[in-house]
Amino acid sequence: MMDHEDEFLNTFFTQVAQLCIDKAKETVEKERESCRQTQMGPWGMLLLHLPQIAMAERSYVDLGFLHTKNKGFLRKDNSLKTVYESLKSDLKRLEEMTRGTNSIGATVANVSNQLCQFITARIQLIEFYEKMYNMSVSSKVMKHQELLQFIEEIVEGHVLSCSHLALTAIKTGLTLEFEILVQLTKAQVEVQNWKFLPTLMALYGAQTRMSAWERTLQSKESWKLGFGATFLKANQQPALYQWLVKLRSAILAKYSLYFHTALSQQASPGEMRSIMSKQSVDYYHKMQSFQRKHDVLAVLIIFDSRGTENSGPGYRYPDRGADASESFRFVVCYPSTFMQKPSEHLDNIQTKIKERQMELLAMDKVTYHKSTKDLCTYAFHNTDPRMTLVVAFENGKQRDKETHITSFMTDLAMHIRCNKVYECLKLSK
Template structure:
């Protein structure tokens, strides 16, 4: 490997390890040692490397999502503008150095591939901005739309940054894109109640996050009195922290939707341990509310109409040939609530079927009356996702006392499980 390639490889490794000051210092030293080449191809590229380090530092801290300080006659100094300017500069370096000499050929190739890297960064910034905006304007985020968008970015840049000197930033870019892809795919599969695809996507995200974490080795130091040097804690960048937050939210949701399946593979004690380790133990939330508020049951039902398969849940026997198997029991507290007699199940199924349009709108809780063994009950229904309905069952005579508590619980739980707040937090993380 030539000197220039070795230097670039070291520089971009430092950038991906969050050693931004060290990377900029190495550029200054290189420029000092190559004064005669300042106006040549190598000097032209070196001039733009500090800007790359500065942009990357802001990017991994989600600087592009912060409030912009723009005013009358004030220059737009946003990160996106910085990347756009950098992309133009790299294109000009490529044009000016191509065909000059061996060093010029390397500089031209690296500049071309760096401009593709910058393009990917701009597209990812737009993607994060879209996630934030979608969470703020939609009751349920369109994860299929997001999945398609990130697939386009992954496919567009799968062959970019192939130069050996760019191995480090290529790996970081690939890991970030694939983590996003796997997490969004997991959320889509969970919403459609597909156990194995959900598990595989979550595992894929975890494996890639572990690989990315191994590269985050911030060794930059600071001094405090008497010349003593202390290492900073290996603090993860804001972007990585947010991806961890998203993964935790998706995993918690997965643990609830597939609680019945997981329970068949672990003892009650092991299940309690597994659920307690989640960021949010939704099953415990259901149990606590059902007992504390003294409601008859809390149930989640999956509407499988129009899907290719019915998920991992067990099917309740059909009482009539009216499509009863289209509605599947996901989880309930208490767990035996939907066993015989089946009148409650029939009331729930018919209620979801008759009010599916209102439930899909996710703008209000639907209250329905039903009867079971000559007693009257209230079925409060609210969709978590398009196909997942949260149902609370209680005696109709207690609606005045329990109604407000049921409304608060169902609203707060559904909003939390939709994960919109996680996407909204993109602009709140520091």
């Protein structure tokens, strides 16, 4: 049978996990009223800290950790990270004070210790989100492998955290958030290396965990507006959840472009148009529209598989024997007839990607190459370290259109990289 204290804590942390923060604070107030005589004892001291934990959690899921308020000259830093660190210090002191007093003291000491573990995980997650945001604004290149290693180390460090039964609800929420971040970061690593099935599995893994987390949020408090009437807010999900949905949608749109060729072999043109139109961005349509509007020869993406085990599911170059062109694969191309043209274009593209590799890896500008041999100009810009976006057009035909080409390629690459989604972590509030 559950002790009164354990039952109370279970109720409180379930309410916090469901983001019923006002209800959780009311639960604490009622408990404090019913045990006024022991307010200075271990239990009373723990009750003092619980509303602060509830408020910190509300701020966290609303991305409050990236919005420091009132931080300026002669004002203390009251960022959410600092709030958590202060709470952690208080709970450590409480654990030391109550350890070995009596049975209630032992419960308080144990719960305080495990809440410290939970808060440590929160602080590390804040650092992870900050790392993602800072990477997106300070560099054109998101280092997804580095981010994956960072989040996996955090997860590994908390496998045994928060094992107290009363903390089950918040531990479940924490675990789901961990797993969503691991799966989405893994999807980014796999998609930029052009791996069809591992990317799909990671996106599916993220989706199942997001659905599970959403189910725990279905009891979230409704919003009251005037005269006691209750209205459901159009989008009740917290900003953090909405941002994770946005990130997954962005990766799925990228996946739909990078594997357009493979997907279109399994669906009719009509079905394919329907699939693409449902994405957050229809990148293939953008490529089509640009090619038609500006009458360029082709818009394509090439994968450089040199040094990788996997060379992706796309088209090979026309069969010309075993040569270096096997290392360069068509990811997607519009119009597709460009791939059946004589190999001169392909040789030029391949040679320039090799020659300008370091320049392209910087991802900071569009590189042009004018070929007198085939009377064509090629524009290059990497969307990912191994993915090169190419626009091919006839010499002399686009004299005043190079600005449009540069603008199109820069904009498309920036969106494909999902940098804007990481940047909007600070704009989601």
